[in-house]
Amino acid sequence: MSPYETVIGLEVHAQLRTRTKMFCGCATAFGAAPNTQTCPVCQGNPGSLPVINRRAIEFGIRTALALGCRINLQNRFARKHYYYPDMPKNYQISQYEEPLAEHGTLELPGANGARGIGVQRLHLEEDVGKLVHEGELATARASQVDYNRAGVPLMEIVSKPDLRSPEEAGAYLRALRAIVVYLGVCDGNMEEGSLRCDANISLRIAGAEVLGTKVEIKNLNSFRHVEHALAYEVKRQAQALDAGERLVQETRLWDPDRGRTVAMRSKEFAHDYRYFPEPDLPPLDLEAATVEQIRAGLPELPAAKRARFVAAYGLTPYEAELLCQGRGLADYFEAAAREAGKPKVVANWVLNELLRELPGDDDAAVAACPITASRLAGLLTLIDDGTISGKIAKEVFEKMYRSGEDAATIVGREGLTQVADEGALAGVVDQVLAQHPKVVDDWRGGKKAALGFLVGQVMKSTQGKANPALVNRLLGEKLPKV
Numbered sequence: 001m002s003p004y005e006t007v008i009g010l011e012v013h014a015q016l017r018t019r020t021k022m023f024c025g026c027a028t029a030f031g032a033a034p035n036t037q038t039c040p041v042c043q044g045n046p047g048s049l050p051v052i053n054r055r056a057i058e059f060g061i062r063t064a065l066a067l068g069c070r071i072n073l074q075n076r077f078a079r080k081h082y083y084y085p086d087m088p089k090n091y092q093i094s095q096y097e098e099p100l101a102e103h104g105t106l107e108l109p110g111a112n113g114a115r116g117i118g119v120q121r122l123h124l125e126e127d128v129g130k131l132v133h134e135g136e137l138a139t140a141r142a143s144q145v146d147y148n149r150a151g152v153p154l155m156e157i158v159s160k161p162d163l164r165s166p167e168e169a170g171a172y173l174r175a176l177r178a179i180v181v182y183l184g185v186c187d188g189n190m191e192e193g194s195l196r197c198d199a200n201i202s203l204r205i206a207g208a209e210v211l212g213t214k215v216e217i218k219n220l221n222s223f224r225h226v227e228h229a230l231a232y233e234v235k236r237q238a239q240a241l242d243a244g245e246r247l248v249q250e251t252r253l254w255d256p257d258r259g260r261t262v263a264m265r266s267k268e269f270a271h272d273y274r275y276f277p278e279p280d281l282p283p284l285d286l287e288a289a290t291v292e293q294i295r296a297g298l299p300e301l302p303a304a305k306r307a308r309f310v311a312a313y314g315l316t317p318y319e320a321e322l323l324c325q326g327r328g329l330a331d332y333f334e335a336a337a338r339e340a341g342k343p344k345v346v347a348n349w350v351l352n353e354l355l356r357e358l359p360g361d362d363d364a365a366v367a368a369c370p371i372t373a374s375r376l377a378g379l380l381t382l383i384d385d386g387t388i389s390g391k392i393a394k395e396v397f398e399k400m401y402r403s404g405e406d407a408a409t410i411v412g413r414e415g416l417t418q419v420a421d422e423g424a425l426a427g428v429v430d431q432v433l434a435q436h437p438k439v440v441d442d443w444r445g446g447k448k449a450a451l452g453f454l455v456g457q458v459m460k461s462t463q464g465k466a467n468p469a470l471v472n473r474l475l476g477e478k479l480p481k482v
Helices: 054-066 167-185 223-242 288-297 302-313 317-323 327-340 344-355 363-367 372-385 390-403 406-412 422-435 437-443 451-462 469-481
Strands: 004-015 078-081 092-095 101-108 115-126 130-133 143-145 155-161 193-203 215-220 248-257 262-268
Touching: 004 167, 004 223, 054 078, 054 101, 054 115, 054 167, 054 288, 054 317, 092 115, 115 390, 115 406, 167 193, 167 223, 167 302, 167 372, 193 223, 215 302, 223 248, 223 262, 223 363, 302 317, 302 327, 317 327, 317 344, 327 344, 327 363, 327 372, 344 372, 344 390, 372 390, 390 406, 422 437, 422 451, 437 451, 451 469
Parallel strands: 215 248
Antiparallel strands: 004 155, 004 193, 078 092, 101 115, 115 155, 130 143, 193 215, 248 262
């Protein structure tokens, strides 16, 4: 047993899905040519004045309400000063002493019931640009700056230091991503940088109240990186404390290739940023009625949807968890389940067949799926009424995905209708029994697997079109008479 307790807090940056930047009218589309989505405002040119993006404020309020935060009706922006090539102004417009929202909770499900992780604050700010290095950062001969991202609206969600393991930190980040994606405020794409995470971690003697020396790990862009980087830090810090070394407050970077964190710089304190109220923006005064209007428009959130799927559809918690990882996938399942009338069967097809074909589980991938929920339900109906077998249905499913056609069209055109003619199947069964006398003897000797083999041979002879239930019945009648 380790004598140390791990204390983790996460700072999650979510890029908001607005069409324009936080304080100007420049586009926020990903993938544009470098430095083509900039203007004097986001470049910080003298004399330019920022204007607050109303949609970004709405998205921030929506997220804060989903996390149970208290909305500060009076809040304001501040200037955060630091110097780095990707920040054209040499300061960032953010929120500090008067954030948009505070004191929320994110519930994490667990074996012993849900555990609430405190959300300390939620505030809005602008993103910085992006440095593009020629090769590795440490050995790069030159670096270029793309300012397209500078000024893009960011929402920073800061947890309290309530997380106690790298695995729990990963679960928190997954749950938070699901919420912002359900709300439609962020696409959650960690590869493109739409969702990024800074992790703060320290160790203290188990049972102690005073926190240990905090280390920050910057810009973690995947769940795996978050968990691996924190696990490495737990080990590194524990070894240092055991050896009597003094840990320093610093910022470190995760190197996934070497599986370790590396020192980046000493960690700044709040006063190092020289915060002061943004002089070019007035205080933001919200109306309570506006907040309540946004609250009334919140969708069903992942935790509530998971619980409903278990209670209403008889799914396991694991199945509900997988189906609710994205709002689009959950809606797809529910639409198909309503039409097909067999939610457990639909869940199996969505989780085992559909997800294998989709290029991703995000809403865009589900929306572009050539097999609509209604067409999946139609395929399952053909199985229920005996038109096709389950084996043939999987082949039809693949053809549906490739062609975009419905199941009935494919079955009719390719002659895949299930053989349910007792007379025709009886002849096939007789032929199979005659071809495999040793297997018949094995069945007489009590080997149950022999029956399965014979059923498989009949299905093979009919190219999978035979009605399995009828095949089993005919074999059961004929085997004792052979």
